[in-house]
Amino acid sequence: MVTIDELNVKDKPKWCPGCGNFSILKIIKNAIVKLQLNPHNVIIVSGIGQSSKLPHWIKVYGFHTIHGRSLPVATGIKLANDRLNIIVIGGDGDTYGMGMGHMVHAMRRNLNITIIVHNNQVYGLTKGQSSPTSGLGFKTPSTPFGSIENPVNPMTIALSAGATFIARANAFDSEKAVNIIVNAIKHKGFSLVDMIQYCIIYNKINTPKWFKDRGYYLEDENYNPNNKINAFEKGLEWGTRIPFGIFYVEDKPTLEDNLPQISDEPLVEHDIKNVNIDKLMEELV
Amino acid sequence: MVTIDELNVKDKPKWCPGCGNFSILKIIKNAIVKLQLNPHNVIIVSGIGQSSKLPHWIKVYGFHTIHGRSLPVATGIKLANDRLNIIVIGGDGDTYGMGMGHMVHAMRRNLNITIIVHNNQVYGLTKGQSSPTSGLGFKTPSTPFGSIENPVNPMTIALSAGATFIARANAFDSEKAVNIIVNAIKHKGFSLVDMIQYCIIYNKINTPKWFKDRGYYLEDENYNPNNKINAFEKGLEWGTRIPFGIFYVEDKPTLEDNLPQISDEPLVEHDIKNVNIDKLMEELV
Amino acid sequence: MGKNDLLWMIGGEAGFGILSAGEIFARTFLRGGLHVFTHTEHPSLIRGGHNTSQVRISQEEVYSHSEYINLLVALNYETVEKHIDEMQSGGVMIYDEDVFKMDKLKDDMTLMNVPLSKIAVGIGNKILINSVAIGASVAVAGYDISILENVIKGVFKSKTSSVIEMNLKAVREGYDYVKKNYSLDFKYKIKPVNNPNRILIDGNQAISIGAIKAGLKFYAAYPMSPSTSILHYLASKEREYKIIVRQVEDEIAAVNMVIGAMFAGVRAMAATSGGGFSLMVEALGLAGMSETPLVLINCQRPGPSTGMPTRTEQSDLRFVMHASQGEFPRVVIAPGDVIQCFYEIINAFNIAEKYQIPVIILSDAYLANSKKTIEKFDTDSISIDRGLLLTEKELENIDSYNRYEFTKTGISPRAVPSQKNGIFTVTGNEHNIYGHISENMENRTNMVDKRTRKMEYLKKEIKHLPLVGDEKADVTIFAWGSTKGPILEAIKLLKEDGISSNYQQILYINPFPKDEVKSALNKSRKTVIVENNKSAQLEGIIREQTGIGISDCILRYDGRQFTPERIYKKIKEVL
Amino acid sequence: MGKNDLLWMIGGEAGFGILSAGEIFARTFLRGGLHVFTHTEHPSLIRGGHNTSQVRISQEEVYSHSEYINLLVALNYETVEKHIDEMQSGGVMIYDEDVFKMDKLKDDMTLMNVPLSKIAVGIGNKILINSVAIGASVAVAGYDISILENVIKGVFKSKTSSVIEMNLKAVREGYDYVKKNYSLDFKYKIKPVNNPNRILIDGNQAISIGAIKAGLKFYAAYPMSPSTSILHYLASKEREYKIIVRQVEDEIAAVNMVIGAMFAGVRAMAATSGGGFSLMVEALGLAGMSETPLVLINCQRPGPSTGMPTRTEQSDLRFVMHASQGEFPRVVIAPGDVIQCFYEIINAFNIAEKYQIPVIILSDAYLANSKKTIEKFDTDSISIDRGLLLTEKELENIDSYNRYEFTKTGISPRAVPSQKNGIFTVTGNEHNIYGHISENMENRTNMVDKRTRKMEYLKKEIKHLPLVGDEKADVTIFAWGSTKGPILEAIKLLKEDGISSNYQQILYINPFPKDEVKSALNKSRKTVIVENNKSAQLEGIIREQTGIGISDCILRYDGRQFTPERIYKKIKEVL
Numbered sequence A, B: 001m002v003t004i005d006e007l008n009v010k011d012k013p014k015w016c017p018g019c020g021n022f023s024i025l026k027i028i029k030n031a032i033v034k035l036q037l038n039p040h041n042v043i044i045v046s047g048i049g050q051s052s053k054l055p056h057w058i059k060v061y062g063f064h065t066i067h068g069r070s071l072p073v074a075t076g077i078k079l080a081n082d083r084l085n086i087i088v089i090g091g092d093g094d095t096y097g098m099g100m101g102h103m104v105h106a107m108r109r110n111l112n113i114t115i116i117v118h119n120n121q122v123y124g125l126t127k128g129q130s131s132p133t134s135g136l137g138f139k140t141p142s143t144p145f146g147s148i149e150n151p152v153n154p155m156t157i158a159l160s161a162g163a164t165f166i167a168r169a170n171a172f173d174s175e176k177a178v179n180i181i182v183n184a185i186k187h188k189g190f191s192l193v194d195m196i197q198y199c200i201i202y203n204k205i206n207t208p209k210w211f212k213d214r215g216y217y218l219e220d221e222n223y224n225p226n227n228k229i230n231a232f233e234k235g236l237e238w239g240t241r242i243p244f245g246i247f248y249v250e251d252k253p254t255l256e257d258n259l260p261q262i263s264d265e266p267l268v269e270h271d272i273k274n275v276n277i278d279k280l281m282e283e284l285v
Numbered sequence C, D: 001m002g003k004n005d006l007l008w009m010i011g012g013e014a015g016f017g018i019l020s021a022g023e024i025f026a027r028t029f030l031r032g033g034l035h036v037f038t039h040t041e042h043p044s045l046i047r048g049g050h051n052t053s054q055v056r057i058s059q060e061e062v063y064s065h066s067e068y069i070n071l072l073v074a075l076n077y078e079t080v081e082k083h084i085d086e087m088q089s090g091g092v093m094i095y096d097e098d099v100f101k102m103d104k105l106k107d108d109m110t111l112m113n114v115p116l117s118k119i120a121v122g123i124g125n126k127i128l129i130n131s132v133a134i135g136a137s138v139a140v141a142g143y144d145i146s147i148l149e150n151v152i153k154g155v156f157k158s159k160t161s162s163v164i165e166m167n168l169k170a171v172r173e174g175y176d177y178v179k180k181n182y183s184l185d186f187k188y189k190i191k192p193v194n195n196p197n198r199i200l201i202d203g204n205q206a207i208s209i210g211a212i213k214a215g216l217k218f219y220a221a222y223p224m225s226p227s228t229s230i231l232h233y234l235a236s237k238e239r240e241y242k243i244i245v246r247q248v249e250d251e252i253a254a255v256n257m258v259i260g261a262m263f264a265g266v267r268a269m270a271a272t273s274g275g276g277f278s279l280m281v282e283a284l285g286l287a288g289m290s291e292t293p294l295v296l297i298n299c300q301r302p303g304p305s306t307g308m309p310t311r312t313e314q315s316d317l318r319f320v321m322h323a324s325q326g327e328f329p330r331v332v333i334a335p336g337d338v339i340q341c342f343y344e345i346i347n348a349f350n351i352a353e354k355y356q357i358p359v360i361i362l363s364d365a366y367l368a369n370s371k372k373t374i375e376k377f378d379t380d381s382i383s384i385d386r387g388l389l390l391t392e393k394e395l396e397n398i399d400s401y402n403r404y405e406f407t408k409t410g411i412s413p414r415a416v417p418s419q420k421n422g423i424f425t426v427t428g429n430e431h432n433i434y435g436h437i438s439e440n441m442e443n444r445t446n447m448v449d450k451r452t453r454k455m456e457y458l459k460k461e462i463k464h465l466p467l468v469g470d471e472k473a474d475v476t477i478f479a480w481g482s483t484k485g486p487i488l489e490a491i492k493l494l495k496e497d498g499i500s501s502n503y504q505q506i507l508y509i510n511p512f513p514k515d516e517v518k519s520a521l522n523k524s525r526k527t528v529i530v531e532n533n534k535s536a537q538l539e540g541i542i543r544e545q546t547g548i549g550i551s552d553c554i555l556r557y558d559g560r561q562f563t564p565e566r567i568y569k570k571i572k573e574v575l
């Protein structure tokens, strides 16, 4: 029986007091406990950003990589040992900015991993520049006259790229968020959870209240998450109403399913002490 | 009056005889003539690939850049001189593989440029490996047991990313293709033309006949290209029927529209001989 | 320390305005005609952690920070723990008994309890603590409070009037509290002197303003410490100076956009730090092969990888010298102070356009963030040299224009898109004079030689720095980049000890000042290198270039810049 | 040339099976017990352009290609124009009068008109021209056609029986045509000798097979000449050897996936060329900082940028030595031949895991693509050393496991995810022994020292290559990588001229064999460097490392490898 306590580390997370990241850390711990995952069989892979510091503050394996590259590193880990539960953590800049190309390609591969994007619509760690999800007009030190780039829509991009589980959660609605993450991890295939995370220092616009005024849960509206067209339509919704919950789920073979090399055991368990290459040399005669 | 002749160069393009790229080169020349663009006001920017060699064989300005980076280079050129007509050329690997991140971000900026992707569903220049648009099961030297990655869907990704003109053309239906490109160039905003291009050497599956058997034009079906949901639905269609033509058009401010710095004249015409920085120094007193 | 000298430091958690307190305090003494040098240290956190701002004030020019403190404002106990050893005799420490209790730790210092938080909260906001502390500090220094008040009005002028009012109140109450409760004979009192109208500026500001002066029209970047303040500065000026400033998806996009803009005929640049520079490596070669001018700035921080984002180091020298596959000419400039930052970014643009090559400016966190007082830049002497950039008229007179014409200097006249009669194609492939792909052996050899030849001509134009200091010195110091300030201060300390020294700064690392360095080496009695890295990278380059080794390497690689005192001590050790 | 020697070349447009003709021809003589070396040249085109395949055959070991041809098959006129000067006296040229007309160009050669296309079309497909030409060539060489027939059967065994039949018919008809119509006393006849069961292998195959032997389990790459054949080879074996081989979206993904896989405990690698390596630079530093083992292969081609994709050059040496920001230990190995490719990739894995550092193998197009006959690899001597990779059992006995424990050697025992009791976090930030972010100065210094220290221990383990050749030589050649073959051949040529020479190959460029090179330099009468680049990169490194310069640099940078004759001539010029 894994408990929250077992997942706790001694250090206090070094986020700003009140930051949404604290809540997300707790949500992830709760999800792990709920799923009763073995801590040593869980690895959290992150990029760089405030959000990406998370692996330092939970007692499972962790790889805090470089900006935008968490998904390729996670892919390598997963293919090396597909019995691991891999959770990828990233920021909106990390995943939807620098990491966009990898995200699209990871999604079409449908690897069995879960990515949770701490979407605070701003660059936290580098002190408040606009991010790919910042709204039009958002003023920051890098956009003093307001952002003029249309924000990335993670939902519709994920849908188009081939993710097979797509959801939006809210760091400040932890109960539902835990549930969404539990489902995402359980899902066999690539799952994206766009996690709305409030940055109290640099984003004075998209506050918890802002989302409370607009947010609703899809499940409350008799929504069927198995239809791509519906999901696309809901994915586009971002205005007076903002949907939360599971947008899309699809059952589809994963990349691992198509790799007979690891149908018996993960690569990491293959014996490499004495590989016989006689046949390869024979072919060159 | 610009003529095809003026656009021709002495060298014969070094593609394989019968390659679809010849046809695309002709299509582009025809579009330029049809639009009566001044050759010295046109620049073709490309990445790396068989397709990306195109700028060498047409007499307009050309920048044959590096693999996957045509769009950032083109963006720099456009912002430096927004009076230029910029056509970007890329392969499916170049644009949808290596270049995917840049593509999504260029699209959301809605810069007024046109990208034509020579989609042959294979890596031509590097001798026939699978590409991001290769079908499942496609056998190549890098996928001898058949491709197991779900292909990229350029149409729905472009739609989700924010491109404001999205079309699919066929290199072997030049008349319609010319028309599509003329419209794409005329369109004020980011336009993508996914140009089906047959590689006779390395793709024995997706042949002209294959597309003939499946292809139809949206315009023949009373299709309205101003609706995102319809466009998404059509974008998903790739099976016994494959739609061609214009999937989506939207009227939206371009990035340039929001840059008062260049509302009078392009950057390249600003005088830089004597910039006065007294005020900036005064602020530091 | 001479007369009218003071080293002030404030320390506390992030979020308490430590950095802006330093800025305000420094500007207050700048306005009084004094020389100032500021230095900040903070971890990569937004709230919490240990942050310090140091302001060094003197009637004489000051070139660097120092490890001795005269007046310390400790907003938390960590500051005491970390900096008490640096207090000089006769020093004062301002702190708040309501925050932490203190026993006197050193005999020769004064503890000054000031109810900073009570005063701040009394005025209306805990955030005013730093202003209260500045006011108190000005009182201790015996300085003119009205100058501080004017600075406050200036700094907060874009804020609401109540913000200004509250801050003014805070500094005044802090000041009054000290005046009222303490009367001590502080050894380091400061009085205003004749003000020669200096400015207070850091390396990133100097680069930004220099670039604007050079005609910068397009800036693309991705935020990365310690380069980010260039992005912020330029963004704030983009409308006024009609520059397009874009934060883009990654550094790969940034550099390629800059290449596109330069190719199209406008002056453009990108700044980043090592990690971002890593992502720019491939495009650097594209500029090299296509002979597109390019200006990049690498503000170094400790590596490898993410390293220590907000700290300083000089460990990317070899990296930027050799980055990207293949061989092509490039210039690497390592300014050592804010003045060099300003003039060298202008030189960088002139060189990049004249020789159609990439130019890399190598700065670091210390240089990027530390502010120094200097005279206003002399802009009369500055010229904009765009090299062989053809006009449409000139193009008309050319029979058939070939972008990569072979020339004596290797430089081919350049046209830009939209010019009539100029149509050409460029490529990252090896190409012939028309810019078309060529795999011909003879052409290849000629093209490599053409590109390389540019460096020969460029070499003649670079004015390398002379050896400065005593002619016949006990020790000759070789160094590059931001160690300049601490070295100049260390030279003063050595002199006080009767040790004569001189200093050879390598400003242009490529092309390398082989002859100058060789002659300096040959003249020296004893040579030392001072580098803010582990592997003594410049030392290796000197050996490669001259065949001569340096006797001693003084290295630091803990993420902090040398203090003058540390260099002084290390040099004495090896002498 | 000795006895039983022949240099054969076939030239024509791409698409005519020039490369596979070379392969078949070479294998035919391999099977007859002869030594063979193959060399191909082609532009970056799929159809058209000038392509050649050279096969050098000898009873003695051959180390490289050569610039003299004995038997030329010219499928087009361009081949004649480009290679007629290379024909040696007594040579034969096979061509087809139906394709182009020829007048005799040289007195001492025989023109042999063979209706290649007529025969091919007669059999059923123009594509068979190359087979007809091979058959004809075997007849001229006076060699046993049945060996060729067996090779054909083997090479096409995966094809339909009609393909095999047609090719057999083609070689037989080509052979018969020559036998029937020409009877000449060709000087370079070849006869089979005792077959010692050699293999014919190129550098990329040797690396691939070596990696498989080393226990490679995961390979990620993006296609890039001349590295691509490693991807193809490994992909073809992925099921048989249970390796996961993935072509991914770009080289950034490839290297990061490899890092992930290595971190998770499997042997993984990526191969690329300079442009792809440029994109791997940032992740290289992540491996450096996180102490994750990493094996990368850079098959060089001429740069900068896209350069000349299918040609060869050695110009990325300095680049890979210094790539990525900051400082961390790395090993750079430059194999000079296929045997070294095989053993060094195995060493690379052992070193990478033992020292938990990145190891870079530097190959190039010449080494990657040229095939050479060698004895089968001796696999008995090979050991797999995974270093301090902890078992779960060992972990159980550790009280509290710290991933970055300070140790004497700097190497910390390594756990992998899924192991009980091993839980840890790694990061590209500077960190403490637990792998958690630390900005502490003392920790930083210790961590930099720890990482650097590993290199000291590693240095002791590397067995550097000895100086080979005459003890007291007229000239000592210093070189690295694939110039090895041409140099060994040039040494033979010099010896024939009475000039004694020896050769110091630098196999491990980092850690550099300082003592060995210094001693070789000191013993030499005259030193030369031979490098396939413009700026003599190794020469600079030797100067940096030893303070000693090399008298003469023999450089080539037109995208082609040195021929032995060129090195021979250049050395004679400088002697």
Ligand SMILES: Cc1ncc(C[n+]2csc(CCOP(=O)(O)OP(=O)(O)O)c2C)c(N)n1
Pocket: A048, A049, A050, A051, A052, A067, A090, A091, A092, A093, A094, A095, A118, A120, A122, A123, A124, A125, A126, A131, C222, C223, C224, C225, C251, C275, C276, C279, C306
């Ligand atoms: C290659 C590279 N470029 C830039 C940076 C600097 N950087 C660190 S985090 C970050 C963005 C952080 O924003 P986000 O991903 O949204 O994470 P958050 O801090 O908001 O959680 C940037 C630009 C870096 N580490 N690496």
Ligand SMILES: Cc1ncc(C[n+]2csc(CCOP(=O)(O)OP(=O)(O)O)c2C)c(N)n1
Pocket: B048, B049, B050, B051, B052, B067, B090, B091, B092, B093, B094, B095, B118, B120, B122, B123, B124, B125, B126, B131, D222, D223, D224, D225, D251, D275, D276, D279, D306
């Ligand atoms: C960084 C980098 N990696 C790899 C390559 C090698 N490369 C050149 S073109 C190409 C792919 C070509 O495929 P595509 O983009 O579909 O163009 P096509 O040749 O099919 O037109 C690759 C992998 C490169 N030039 N640069």
Ligand code: SF4
Pocket: A014, A015, A016, A018, A019, A020, A021, A050, A051, A120, A124, A125, A198, A199, A200, A201, A202, C046, C047
């Ligand atoms: S800056 Fe924002 S995202 Fe970062 S820790 Fe503080 S509140 Fe959280």
Ligand code: SF4
Pocket: B014, B015, B016, B018, B019, B020, B021, B050, B051, B120, B124, B125, B198, B199, B200, B201, B202, D046, D047
């Ligand atoms: S390989 Fe294919 S894409 Fe390339 S030129 Fe030939 S037919 Fe065209």
Ligand SMILES: [Mg+2]
Pocket: A049, A091, A092, A093, A118, A119, A120, A121, A122, A123, A124, A131
């Ligand atoms: Mg964020």
Ligand SMILES: [Mg+2]
Pocket: B049, B091, B092, B093, B118, B119, B120, B121, B122, B123, B124, B131
């Ligand atoms: Mg393609």
